[in-house]
Amino acid sequence: MSRFLTKTCPRLILAGCLPAPAARSARTYASTASPISQFDWEDPLLSKNLLTGEEVAISETAERYCQEQMLPRVLRAYRDEHYDPKILQEMGELGLLGATIKGYGCAGVSSVAGGLITRAVERVDSGYRSGMSVQSSLVMGGIDDFGSAELKERYLPEMAKGTLLGAFGLTEPNHGSDPGSMETTARPHPTKNGYYLLSGSKTWITNSPIADVLLVWAKLQETGKIRGFVVDKRDAPAGTLETPAIKNKNGLRASITGMIHLADCPVPKENMFPHVEGLRGPFTCLNSARYGIAFGTMGALEDCITRARTYALERKQFKGNPIAKYQLVQKKLADAVTDAAYGVLAAIQVGRLKDEGRATPEMISMIKRQNCDRALYNARVLQEIFGGNAVSDEYGIGRHVANLFVTQTYEGQSDIHSLILGRAITGLQAFV
Ligand SMILES: Cc1cc2nc3c(=O)[nH]c(=O)nc-3n(C[C@H](O)[C@H](O)[C@H](O)COP(=O)(O)OP(=O)(O)OC[C@H]3O[C@@H](n4cnc5c(N)ncnc54)[C@H](O)[C@@H]3O)c2cc1C
Secondary structure, eight states: OOTTOOOOOSSTTSTTTSOOHHHHHSOOBOOOOOSSOOOOTTSTTOGGGGSBHHHHHHHHHHHHHIIIIIHHHHHHHHHHTOOOTHHHHHHHHHTOTTTTSEETTEEOOOHHHHHHHHHHHHHHOHHHHHHHHIIIIIIIHHHHHHSOHHHHHHHHHHHHHTSSOEEEEOOBTTBSSOGGGOOOEEEEOSSSTTEEEEEEEEEEEETTTTOSEEEEEEEETTTOOEEEEEEEGGGOOTTSEEOOBOOOOSSOTTSOEEEEEEEEEEEEGGGBOSSOOTTHHHHHHHHHHHHHHHHHHHHHHHHHHHHHHHHHHHOBOSTTOBGGGSHHHHHHHHHHHHHHHHHHHHHHHHHHHHHTTOOOHHHHHHHHHHHHHHHHHHHHHHHGGGGGGGGSGGGSHHHHHHHHHHHHHSSSOHHHHHHHHHHHHHSOOOOO
16 A cells, blocks of 8 residues: 655655746656566556656655555544545645645646646545545636636635635536536625625535635626636625535545535625636636546545455465456456556546646546546446455445445536537537
8 A cells, every 4th residue: 555655755845846837847757667667567557657756756745645644534534424624734734735726835736746646635535535626626726717816815825725625616406417507696786885695505515514715606697697706604694605514425425515505695796706707617627626536536446456456365265265366356457457557647648738738628528537437337346356345344445436436426427528528529419
């Protein structure tokens, strides 16, 4: 488990770990393997050779924190369905939050480095990665992309430290895959100049019960167009905003999920994103988060592989043979290792294109769909290797399987991403 955890700088933003932005543009590659390479089942296609030295260092820092600090807590957190907000603060101290954002106390690393962080976190648990992705990609990313200078200054530095927590409210009880039909509205305050009143309900919102800042998408009554509002919980008058938790989930139990109920909640005009309207706003935020999910789920799958391989080598059945000796077991491992290796390579390639401004939303749909589907499929198959023990949460595999169902469902269910790809391939819209 601790294979990544070598001694590197303790904090991402320490000098020496992250060079100045100008220096980063000249890519220096990590040390290459010897001419005759040994097959490495943990990195079969030598994806590490595609990383810069800086990315390797960031990955090692994140992996070390996750394995040493997060992993020991996850079993209890999952059983108790408890999310400790301190985790986001710890991530903030390490510079892991909003890591790809430049300025505002953020590390300003490459998309691939951001993806390596999500992979490290999701190797422990998809719920922990979800809490981080919402904070980093959906809320901080949204404010960075579309917020006014004042909103950025007010929220990003504290959010980077993890002392201010965010949630992203798009999904509604009656509108999930089709957010364009949302019913939440913003209307001008009848008596208070410069304010909107927000009304409506959002559901299945990661972090909402503990968040200080809610990025809520609502239709402006005056235009019927979707706009983004930064709703600061601390400013909401009593009775206008509630964020109850949704309990008894059977996946992502180590994350906290809730609703957002708005009843004429007053929000200052300055808290509306000034220049973006329609679905471009939420979809741009989702694009970055989906990239993180594509990379992150490979971490979960890799953890399933490690656990299944260890179990198969130790468990003996029939004449004292380890079950790893049997062909059917080996095929399961071969399929999973192949899908993980392909998934990581694809994520690195799309990350590079993203930083060059050449990644299309369809590319993100492709890797989000493929990596989530393959992670879920392989995790379910690898679970079989554990026999009856798979049912015990101590083995960790069932937790990943339950979590990976959610990753395949949220931020565009896989079938919806198929339709996005199908539209791009045929030119024909199959949504409606
Ligand atoms: C734990 C968890 C955390 C979440 N966190 C957040 C969050 O932080 N913020 C947020 O805004 N949302 C969040 N979500 C919501 C998530 O994004 C939605 O659940 C997802 O978009 C699917 O919407 P739905 O559940 O309404 O399913 P539906 O849209 O009802 O879809 C149900 C099924 O129908 C299929 N379907 C729908 N339309 C079509 C069509 N035209 N053609 C073919 N098939 C179709 C879908 O693919 C799916 O299989 C979260 C969800 C969960 C479970």
